[in-house]
Amino acid sequence: MSELVFPEGFLWGAATSAYQVEGSPLADGAGVSNWHRFSHTPRMTHNGDTGDIACDHYRRWEQDLDLMAGLGLQSYRFSISWSRIFPDGTGRINQPGLDFYQRLVDGLLARGITPNATLYHWDLPAALDDRGGWLNPDVAHWFTEYATTVFRALDDRVPMWSTLNEPWVVMHAGYMAGEHAPGHRSTWEAPRVSHNLLRAHASAVRAYRAEGRGRIGLVVNLEPKYAASGRPEDVAAQARAEAYMNRQYLDPVFLGRYPDELRDLLGEAWPAHADEEAEAESLREPIDWLGINYYTRAVTRDEPGDLPVREGRVRQERHTHTEMGWEVYPPALTDVLVWVRDRYGDVPLYITENGAAFYDPPVAEEDVVEDPLRVAYYRDHLRAVREAIRRGVDVRGYYAWSLLDNFEWSAGYAKRFGLVHVDHQTQRRTPKRSARFYADVIRGNGAALGPG
Numbered sequence: 341m342s343e344l345v346f347p348e349g350f351l352w353g354a355a356t357s358a359y360q361v362e363g364s365p366l367a368d369g370a371g372v373s374n375w376h377r378f379s380h381t382p383r384m385t386h387n388g389d390t391g392d393i394a395c396d397h398y399r400r401w402e403q404d405l406d407l408m409a410g411l412g413l414q415s416y417r418f419s420i421s422w423s424r425i426f427p428d429g430t431g432r433i434n435q436p437g438l439d440f441y442q443r444l445v446d447g448l449l450a451r452g453i454t455p456n457a458t459l460y461h462w463d464l465p466a467a468l469d470d471r472g473g474w475l476n477p478d479v480a481h482w483f484t485e486y487a488t489t490v491f492r493a494l495d496d497r498v499p500m501w502s503t504l505n506e507p508w509v510v511m512h513a514g515y516m517a518g519e520h521a522p523g524h525r526s527t528w529e530a531p532r533v534s535h536n537l538l539r540a541h542a543s544a545v546r547a548y549r550a551e552g553r554g555r556i557g558l559v560v561n562l563e564p565k566y567a568a569s570g571r572p573e574d575v576a577a578q579a580r581a582e583a584y585m586n587r588q589y590l591d592p593v594f595l596g597r598y599p600d601e602l603r604d605l606l607g608e609a610w611p612a613h614a615d616e617e618a619e620a621e622s623l624r625e626p627i628d629w630l631g632i633n634y635y636t637r638a639v640t641r642d643e644p645g646d647l648p649v650r651e652g653r654v655r656q657e658r659h660t661h662t663e664m665g666w667e668v669y670p671p672a673l674t675d676v677l678v679w680v681r682d683r684y685g686d687v688p689l690y691i692t693e694n695g696a697a698f699y700d701p702p703v704a705e706e707d708v709v710e711d712p713l714r715v716a717y718y719r720d721h722l723r724a725v726r727e728a729i730r731r732g733v734d735v736r737g738y739y740a741w742s743l744l745d746n747f748e749w750s751a752g753y754a755k756r757f758g759l760v761h762v763d764h765q766t767q768r769r770t771p772k773r774s775a776r777f778y779a780d781v782i783r784g785n786g787a788a789l790g791p792g
C-alpha cells in the first residue's frame with residue numbers, strides 16, 4: 341500500500357486563471373486588460389470569443405468554491421487580475437478589485453482549501469501595454485508595486501504565491517508568434533521581453549522577502565525535447581529547442597546565466613548588455629518552490645525553415661493526441677521532473693498544471709459527463725508523478741488544469757480542459773467522470789491510481 345500512495349501532506353488541487361474564468365472584466369472599477377483588447381480585436385480568437393462572460397466566476401465564485409469543496413480539493417491555484425487592482429497599471433488602487441480576492445480567499449479558507457495565488461497569468465493592464473508592456477524595462481517596477489500591494493492585502497491568508505505563469509508563453513505567443521496579446525511578431529523583441537519578465541520576477545521575490553511570511557515561487561511550462569534521431573543536426577535541434585523553451589528561464593533563475601544556445605540562435609537580436617554576466621546574475625533570486633506546467637513533449641528534428649529555433653516536430657502517429665493536437669506521453673512527465681532535480685538541485689516542486697482538452701458535448705445531458713480519455717490522461721500522468729517521487733524527486737503537490745471548461749485563449753471556448761463541464765449558454769456546471777475519479781484519488785492520497 342505505501343508503495344501506491346503519495347507522501348503524507350501531498351497537496352491535491354486544481355487551477356484556473358483570472359481572465360479565463362472570471363468574466364465581468366470591467367466590473368467594479370476594473371481597468372481594461374491587454375486580453376480584453378486582444379479578444380475584442382477581429383480575428384484574434386476562435387469565433388471572436390472573448391472573456392466577457394467566461395465562466396461568470398466573478399459572480400458565481402461561492403458556488404464554485406462549494407464545487408471545489410465537494411471534490412475534496414485541498415488547494416486552489418487562481419490568478420489575480422492586475423487591472424482589477426490597478427486600473428491604470430500603476431498608481432491608483434481600486435479597492436473593490438482587492439475586495440473580490442479577499443472574499444475569494446476567505447471563502448477558500450472557510451472551506452479548508454489552501455489558496456495558491458499567481459500574480460500574473462497573462463492579463464496585463466492595457467494602460468501598461470500602451471507604454472510598451474513587457475518591452476519597457478520599467479515593467480519590473482510596475483509589477484513590484486502591484487505585487488507589494490497584493491502581498492499587503494492577502495499575505496496574512498495566502499501561504500503560497502507565484503510571480504509569473506509561464507514566462508515562455510508570454511514571450512513566445514505574445515511577442516514572437518503573435519498568437520496571444522499583444523500579438524507582436526518580432527525576434528528582436530522576444531529576448532528583451534524574456535529579460536524584463538525575469539527582472540520583474542526577481543524584483544517581486546525580493547519585495548516578498550522584505551515582508552512576506554509564506555512561500556513564493558515561479559511557474560514555468562516545460563515540454564521535454566527528445567531528438568528524433570542520432571543525426572548531429574537533430575541532436576543540435578534538440579539542444580536549441582530545449583534552451584529556448586525549457587532552460588531560457590530556469591538557467592537564469594537557478595544558475596544566474598542564459599543558455600549559450602540562445603545567443604547563437606537569436607544572433608543579432610540578442611540584446612547587448614553593458615555587463616552581461618552581472619545582468620544575468622541579478623536574475624538569480626532564491627525561490628521557495630518551483631511550479632511546473634506539463635502537457636506534452638516534443639520529438640525534435642532540424643527544420644531549417646523554422647526560424648530562429650529551427651525546431652521541427654515529428655508527430656508520433658501511434659500515440660493519442662488531444663484536441664489541441666498535443667501528444668499524450670506520460671513518461672516525459674517523470675523524465676522532466678528528474679531532469680529539473682538533476683540540473684537545478686532539490687527545490688520543492690509542484691505540478692501547477694496538467695490536464696487535457698478532449699471532446700465533450702456543449703450541453704451535458706446526464707448528471708455526469710463521460711470523458712474516458714481524460715480519466716486515462718489523469719491516471720497515467722499521476723502515475724508518472726508517483727514514479728518521479730519514487731526516484732527521489734521532491735514533488736509536493738499536483739494541480740489539475742482545469743477546474744472548469746473555460747476561455748482557452750485564442751482557441752476561445754472551443755477547447756474544454758475542465759474537470760467540471762460548463763454549459764457556456766446557461767453556465768450550468770456538471771462534473772465529468774474525471775472529476776469523480778480525481779476526487780477518489782484525493783480521498784485515498786493516490787491509492788485509486790492502482791499499481792502501474
Ligand code: BGC
Binds near residue numbers: 357360561693749757
Ligand atoms: C496555461 C493555461 C492554458 C493551458 C492549456 C497553459 O499554458 O497556463 O492558461 O489554458 O496551458 O493551453
